[in-house]
Amino acid sequence: MPSSPEALQQARQRLADAQEKVARLRDLDPYLIDLSLRENPVGARVGQTLADKLAILPKLREFGFRNILLGTLDYSYPDELEVDDDFMMTLRDRQVDMSGCFAFTAVGLVDADGRFVPDPSQLKLRDYRVPNTLHEIYLSEAGMAGQYDLATLLRSLPASIQWLRENIRGDQGGAPRILINIVDGCDAFAENPEGVFEVLSLLAEQPIEGISFEDDRGTYLPLQVGAYVAAARSLLPPPLKILVHMHAGGGFENASLIEALVNGADGVWGGLPKRAAIIGHASLGELIANLVRVGNPHMQRYRLDRLLPLATKLQVLDEEQQVPDDLPILGHNAYRLPLSFFRQIPGRFMDLPPEAIGGRYRYRICPLVSDTQVIAGRLEEVTGRPAAEFSQAVLEQMIFLMRRDLRAGERIVYDQPDNLLRLFARAQHASEVASADVEV
Known part of the structure; x- marks a missing residue:
């Protein structure tokens, strides 16, 4: 029974809606703040020394980041300084240009007598001369507990913003760029949306750059994140910015970024590598790669040829361990082909060949599916001989032998060089025997 015209039109409209969202991602010029100097060390085994940070900052600028967070000043025990403090003081003392640089600060509070008391982090921001x-702030019940209630926060926010504008010298001597980050934003939207709306309505009237909010455990679904962004956008019209930051808890993080952007978010903050608090986050490296995937021309401002090697190098520095092999986009196996059918092709819609982000294809032997092209590529890696030198007959024999071994109950990691070379030798012998039989 043929489909009705109405059903066909509805099907076409669904596809058109998706294409409209892809076009939005393609045209977006995202507001990105890089946190490779802070976000990545948070969850790392080792972290960064002052010397590391001084070496990393120019690499981030060379890559193309205009906005860079230097560190966090609103940490616990503020009198016990961190490397971030040393870093910012060193930049100040060496008169390094900090244009476009940010630091995290906590909101100051208006006390019971109506007197505003700046947070210690605000004083450090001023003293270190960081411009933005x-x-x-926190808006969930658990987040505010022991700090302030909503009434106190509503009273304090305008005073805290005013103090920053009066005491912080921004980029090129102008006003500081202030983004209000709601640390527990997703929790607050889910738990107390009316309270969030009250705060956002207040912020819409303040002299700020915009807001940011987080899913700090990575537990909210992309559809929820998209709805929270859309709700915030209805109260914060442009030019006010909305940024998001998504942790990797339930595996939704990169999908949540996409949902946020198509629902009205202006940008993202995060580190270039995947490593972050808990098990990682939706990194700028992954986002940039995915925007390249949809053909976003604004990504050309970044040194894309350095994306993969720089992100990998930074994570190895923080962890003193290799990047997990199976990490999408940035991991060792992300571009190791087990089957040539999976190769991503330049110019094909939604494909992102590794060369586009500074990588290259490699090969991985999987006994069940690896074809002759993959086996030849892996042999080239192991032996140094060009892939074209290996005969099709021998490569096919290698496939047959792997199948026979599995059927006989033998479990062999052929991807390991020694095992691969033994398999190759067996296949050569089998091929020679078969040729001899044909000749006879």
Whole structure:
């Protein structure tokens, strides 16, 4: 029974809606703040020394980041300084240009007598001469507990913003760029949306750059994140910015970024590598790669030829361990082909060949599916001989032998060089025997 015209039109409209969202991602010029100097060390085994940070900053600028977070000033025990403090003081003392640089600060509070008391992090921001800030607040019940209630926060926010504008010298001597970061934003939207709306309505009237909010455990679904962004956008019209930051808890993080952007978010903050608090986050490296995937021309401002090697190098520095092999986009196996059918092709819609981000294809032997092209590629890696030198007959014999071994109950990691070379030798012998039989 043929489909009705109405059903066909509805099907076509569904596809058109998706294409409209892809076009939005393609045309977006995202507001990105890189946190490779802070976000990545948070969950790392080792972290970064002052010397590391001084070496990393120019690499981030060379890559193309215009906005870079230097560190966090609203940490616990503020009198016990961190490397971030040393870093910012060193940049100040060496008169390094900090244009476009940010630091995290906490909101100052108006006390019971109506007197505003700046947070210690605000005083450090002033003293270190960092020009811009992600100014952090909490809006969930658990987040505010022991700090302030909503009434106190509503009273304090305008005073805290005013203090920053009066005491912080921004880029090129102008006003500081202030983004209010709602650390527990997703929790607050889910738990107390009316309270969030009250705060956002207040912020819409403040002299700030915009807001940011987080899913700090990575537990909210992309559809929820998209709805929270859309709700915030209805109260914060442009030019006010909305940024998001998504942790990797339930595996939704990169999908949540896409949902946020198509629902009205202006950008993202995060580190270039995947490593972050808990098990990682939706990194700028992954986002940039995915925007390249949809053909976003604004990504050409970044040194894409350095994306994969730089992100990998930074994570290895923080962890003193290799990047997990099976990490999408940035991992060792992300571009190791087990089957040539999976190769991503330049110019094909939604494909992202590794060369586009500074990588290259490699090969991985999987006994069940690896074809002759993959086996020849892996042999080239192991032996140094060109892949074209290996005969099709021998490569096919290698496939047959792997199948026979599995059927006989033998489990062999052929991807390992020694095992691969033994398989190759067996296949050569089998091929020679078969040729001899044909000749006879």
